[in-house]
Amino acid sequence: RKFVYDFTEGNKDLKDLLGGKGANLAEMTNLGLPVPPGFTITAEACRHYLEHGSLPDGLADEVNRHLAALESAMGKKLGQSDDPLLVSVRSGAKFSMPGMMETVLNVGLNDESVHGLASQAGDERFAWDSYRRLIQMFGKTVMDIDGDLFEDAVEDVKRARGSDDDGDLTAGDLRELVDRFKVIVREKAGREFPTDPREQMDLAVEAVFDSWNAPRAILYRRQERIPVDLGTAVNICSMVFGNMGLDSGTGVAFTRDPASGQQGIYGDYLQNAQGEDVVAGIRNTVPLKELERIDKASYDRLLEIMETLENHYRDMCDIEFTIERGKLWMLQTRVGKRTAGAAFRIACQLLDQGLIDLDEAARRVTGDQLAQLMFPRFTDRVDGVKKITKGMNASPGAAVGKAVFTSERAVELAGRGEEVILVRRETNPDDLAGMVAARGVLTSRGGKTSHAAVVARGMGKTCVCGAEELDVDVKGGHFTAPGGVTVREGDVISIDGSSGDVYLGEVAVEDSPVVRYFEGQLPVGDGDDLVKAVHRVMEHADARAALKVRANADNPEDSARARRFGAAGIGLCRTEHMFLGDRRQLVEELILAEDDDERQAALDALEPHQKSDFEGIFEAMDGLPVTIRLIDPPLHEFLPDITELSVRVALAGDEADAKDRRLLEAVNRLHEQNPMLGLRGVRLGLVIPGLFGMQVRAIAEAAAARRRAGGDPRPEIMIPLVGAVQELEAVRDEARGILAAVRESSGVDVPALIGTMIELPRAALTAGQIAEAAEFFSFGTNDLTQTTWGFSRDDVEAAFFSRYLELGIFGVSPFETLDREGVGRLVRIAAEEGRRARPGLKLGICGEHGGDPDSVHFCHEVGLDYVSCSPFRIPVARLEAGRAAI
Numbered sequence: 001r002k003f004v005y006d007f008t009e010g011n012k013d014l015k016d017l018l019g020g021k022g023a024n025l026a027e028m029t030n031l032g033l034p035v036p037p038g039f040t041i042t043a044e045a046c047r048h049y050l051e052h053g054s055l056p057d058g059l060a061d062e063v064n065r066h067l068a069a070l071e072s073a074m075g076k077k078l079g080q081s082d083d084p085l086l087v088s089v090r091s092g093a094k095f096s097m098p099g100m101m102e103t104v105l106n107v108g109l110n111d112e113s114v115h116g117l118a119s120q121a122g123d124e125r126f127a128w129d130s131y132r133r134l135i136q137m138f139g140k141t142v143m144d145i146d147g148d149l150f151e152d153a154v155e156d157v158k159r160a161r162g163s164d165d166d167g168d169l170t171a172g173d174l175r176e177l178v179d180r181f182k183v184i185v186r187e188k189a190g191r192e193f194p195t196d197p198r199e200q201m202d203l204a205v206e207a208v209f210d211s212w213n214a215p216r217a218i219l220y221r222r223q224e225r226i227p228v229d230l231g232t233a234v235n236i237c238s239m240v241f242g243n244m245g246l247d248s249g250t251g252v253a254f255t256r257d258p259a260s261g262q263q264g265i266y267g268d269y270l271q272n273a274q275g276e277d278v279v280a281g282i283r284n285t286v287p288l289k290e291l292e293r294i295d296k297a298s299y300d301r302l303l304e305i306m307e308t309l310e311n312h313y314r315d316m317c318d319i320e321f322t323i324e325r326g327k328l329w330m331l332q333t334r335v336g337k338r339t340a341g342a343a344f345r346i347a348c349q350l351l352d353q354g355l356i357d358l359d360e361a362a363r364r365v366t367g368d369q370l371a372q373l374m375f376p377r378f379t380d381r382v383d384g385v386k387k388i389t390k391g392m393n394a395s396p397g398a399a400v401g402k403a404v405f406t407s408e409r410a411v412e413l414a415g416r417g418e419e420v421i422l423v424r425r426e427t428n429p430d431d432l433a434g435m436v437a438a439r440g441v442l443t444s445r446g447g448k449t450s451h452a453a454v455v456a457r458g459m460g461k462t463c464v465c466g467a468e469e470l471d472v473d474v475k476g477g478h479f480t481a482p483g484g485v486t487v488r489e490g491d492v493i494s495i496d497g498s499s500g501d502v503y504l505g506e507v508a509v510e511d512s513p514v515v516r517y518f519e520g521q522l523p524v525g526d527g528d529d530l531v532k533a534v535h536r537v538m539e540h541a542d543a544r545a546a547l548k549v550r551a552n553a554d555n556p557e558d559s560a561r562a563r564r565f566g567a568a569g570i571g572l573c574r575t576e577h578m579f580l581g582d583r584r585q586l587v588e589e590l591i592l593a594e595d596d597d598e599r600q601a602a603l604d605a606l607e608p609h610q611k612s613d614f615e616g617i618f619e620a621m622d623g624l625p626v627t628i629r630l631i632d633p634p635l636h637e638f639l640p641d642i643t644e645l646s647v648r649v650a651l652a653g654d655e656a657d658a659k660d661r662r663l664l665e666a667v668n669r670l671h672e673q674n675p676m677l678g679l680r681g682v683r684l685g686l687v688i689p690g691l692f693g694m695q696v697r698a699i700a701e702a703a704a705a706r707r708r709a710g711g712d713p714r715p716e717i718m719i720p721l722v723g724a725v726q727e728l729e730a731v732r733d734e735a736r737g738i739l740a741a742v743r744e745s746s747g748v749d750v751p752a753l754i755g756t757m758i759e760l761p762r763a764a765l766t767a768g769q770i771a772e773a774a775e776f777f778s779f780g781t782n783d784l785t786q787t788t789w790g791f792s793r794d795d796v797e798a799a800f801f802s803r804y805l806e807l808g809i810f811g812v813s814p815f816e817t818l819d820r821e822g823v824g825r826l827v828r829i830a831a832e833e834g835r836r837a838r839p840g841l842k843l844g845i846c847g848e849h850g851g852d853p854d855s856v857h858f859c860h861e862v863g864l865d866y867v868s869c870s871p872f873r874i875p876v877a878r879l880e881a882g883r884a885a886i
């Protein structure tokens with residue numbers, strides 16, 4: 001087994017092994033771009049280390065060989081005292097986790113080699129600065145020492161010098177810092193700072209491996225749904241220096257604007273600085289365009305390389321580079337993270353440039369991104385609220401909430417259900433929990449590539465960064481803005497991540513143009529390039545999709561909207577939703593009925609309401625299938641709360657209302673310990689005579705009425721919670737009788753399929769039998785998940801899922817994304833056995849999973865005919881149905 005790859009040995013397709021950074025460094029090396037030589041230790045070695053607590057056999061030998069090769073290529077040895085080779089030790093996992101894991105720079109410096117570096121560079125100050133950075137980073141990362149101790153020491157020395165700029169520190173000051181840092185290490189770590197270069201390197205490698213399991217990395221992975229067991233590769237790269245004077249510097253660049261997707265020069269540059277200074281947003285950078293003035297040759301070369309990379313990767317790339325005394329070096333590239341809008345725009349730009357085809361364009365965008373574009377944004381009119389400043393539009397969207405100044409407060413208030421905006425000078429990886437909890441993030445420092453911007457974009461969270469006019473006082477719990485505005489914790493602010501505007505007060509929000517386009521209110525020609533891009537990709541997805549997309553809707557308005565959003569019918573009309581509001585009374589009477597006559601009277605009162613509901617829906621979905629599910633939930637859901645009612649009756653004593661007494665008696669009679677497993681679904685239909693029959697008659701008569709009015713109604717009648725074919729047969733036979741009777745009496749023949757939901761494991765396991773009696777199946781994966789796992793769908797998410805997620809028992813709630821192995825296996829079995837018994841059996845899904853991207857792909861793989869989801873998710877499901885087929 002090979003654990004170490006030289007940069008010349010890898011390539012971009014080896015991300016599993018070399019991580020994103022290592023694979024792309026190798027790719028750039030092979031493209032002939034200026035990458036400092038180095039090698040990568042594989043993620044496999046990391047996995048072995050994390051699992052066994054020790055490095056795999058043979059790794060040390062391989063590292064020796066590669067280090068020797070690197071030393072001979074560079075003509076100097078690691079830490080060589082008169083002319084040291086220095087290396088960086090950087091993490092790099094398969095999926096980018098910005099700032100989440102560790103990096104150590106300048107490895108190889110010690111009390112001797114610092115002099116060698118000084119004389120080689122001709123710069124004492126630079127050498128001592130590099131050395132103190134090594135001890136600082138190494139102390140924090142490898143030896144686990146609180147980073148503030150080092151920062152405080154720097155502040156001390158600066159104060160003594162009467163300056164607040166690191167740049168004013170002299171070689172002597174920095175040398176003093178080295179001494180102080182060594183004392184900190186000795187006191188806090190209980191050992192000396194290791195001066196042996198090779199020991200430094202080995203310890204740094206292990207620290208990078210360990211950082212895979214740092215709390216913030218774990219949290220980030222959970223957020224981004226990155227698997228927990230991948231491990232990280234480690235890149236050992238010969239150092240180049242951006243801090244060797246004004247002809248040196250370091251920067252980041254994007255080949256297109258990651259916020260909007262527009263082509264142009266986007267990036268930040270920092271003169272005389274080393275790596276992390278830019279990404280951390282610690283010092284204010286200049287726009288990349290300025291580099292043209294500072295160092296034209298390097299600037300031209302950089303643009304040339306950016307074009308090479310875009311054409312090679314056929315995608316927008318982001319880049320980290322360093323200029324060492326006028327020589328440009330590439331330190332990293334990858335396909336860049338981008339906002340949802342930029343993803344659609346860039347895909348279509350590349351399509352127009354002929355770099356990718358339509359299939360690839362659809363692959364480059366996701367349903368989650370489309371969902372983000374459907375979020376509301378601020379209205380143009382912002383009467384009565386004051387715009388207090390403008391920052392950079394780092395991650396789009398509109399967020400309104402109370403200002404909070406620490407991650408802890410954000411988490412605390414959000415936990416109480418409050419909406420908050422996290423306001424910081426700049427964020428760092430420790431702020432992650434607060435960023436997750438907040439509606440949006442506002443910072444006063446740092447550019448579009450700062451930590452806040454990168455992480456917020458990744459999370460799809462609204463972010464305005466670098467609002468430099470703001471003076472943020474975290475300790476004081478307030479910030480000030482121009483014009484004497486002071487905003488304290490708890491004051492409501494609004495931030496616009498698309499424009500960068502910041503308002504004091506609450507700004508109203510409006511629908512996104514993408515939603516207006518789907519609604520048919522914004523013709524494609526009138527839309528901006530985003531709407532055009534969405535339109536193009538959606539057309540292609542629809543053309544490719546094998547799955548149809550239907551809606552879960554139970555009123556004419558939702559049905560009409562679903563249709564505008566592209567629904568191919570209704571996959572689930574929950575009839576119990578029609579019994580709420582005023583009609584609850586009628587259901588109450590049905591339940592309280594003491595004899596057949598009373599029951600019939602109650603049913604007769606309900607029937608016209610049902611009929612007119614169905615007519616409205618058939619009209620909205622004219623010509624398209626409408627699956628109507630007969631009443632499903634336990635009846636007591638329609639009755640008053642048992643405790644409240646008991647108290648009322650008890651307090652009234654002898655005076656208690658006769659109706660209340662009867663109600664209480666019914667509530668007690670119908671009370672169940674496990675209502676979800678009780679009298680509901682098909683069981684209700686079998687136990688309460690006439691209930692299902694009334695519904696079927698209302699469906700048939702509504703359909704007949706629509707047909708007479710010239711419409712084309714296509715009803716499908718669906719029986720819920722069936723566990724045995726016998727249940728289905730009984731209600732099916734009754735339903736057929738009623739359909740025939742209505743056909744007879746109305747003289748109109750509207751065919752209606754009769755099918756069932758598959759919501760119980762027994763139904764899935766006996767699907768072959770059930771299919772004999774069912775003309776279609778619809779997987780009710782909410783209940784199927786509940787009954788397969790034995791998880792109460794109403795309780796567990798709040799009760800203990802967060803702990804389960806923390807423990808990694810699953811990476812995402814099985815109520816959100818279909819559990820392929822368990823629930824999915826039942827779906828497969830039922831689909832196969834159902835279709836074997838009844839070839840061509842129509843199959844759909846109507847649980848919440850029908851609008852979840854990963855689950856849509858699963859449904860495609862299993863060969864279902866359609867997914868059904870809430871109207872707002874329909875475009876997402878259409879896009880994913882198309883992507884699944886590509």
Ligand code: PEP
Nearest residue numbers: 780781782783784846847
């Ligand atoms: C289901 O169980 O997946 C389903 C769609 O039905 P309901 O959510 O109404 O129980």
Ligand code: MG
Nearest residue numbers: 759780782783
């Ligand atoms: Mg159900």
